[in-house]
Amino acid sequence: MRAALWNARAALLYSLGGWTMLGAMLHYNSTSSGGGPENESDHQANQGAHKEVFTRENVLGFKVTTIITYRDVEPPITRLLRRVKSFFDPNDGPPSEN
Template identity: 70%
Template sequence: MRAAVWNTRAALLYSLGGWTMLGAMIHYSRTSGGDIAGGGQPENGSDPQTQQGPHQEVFVTDTALGLRVTTIVTYREVQPPITRLLRRVKSFFDPNDVPPSEN
């Protein structure tokens, strides 16, 4: 009998947490502009860093056979809503949050 009660309470707690996370994701995606791809207006329009477009890095490598390999890496600031939500939640616990490229 005790196991059944414990199992019911654990299932209730687990489902409550899942629905809370789902509701937070929906709320956050709707209040941040509603665009699924994250291509809405930047939060701070006067910040010049948010107005920069994607930047590219070009890597050129010469092989032993005389071939040249060019690799172009394009970095964009577009993030899916779940990534923005998780970074915001993480910032509550780690106030000295830096972008992941600097870690």
């Protein structure tokens, strides 16, 4: 009897956690699908792509151009953690360089 009661409590706890996580992910994805960064003051989200262009000329006179594009891709969980942190630690000043 005690094992069945413990099993029911554990199942309730796991299902509550699973549905909470699923609901949070759906809510986060629906609010962040606006196209732009959620937080305009976030300096990392506003950096965009960084391009480097290298041009060299061969012996035969051909020009070879190489374009390398660097993008800072931040995982969604990091953006979510930054958003949660901003609720508890509001900082109205400019972001630090550290």
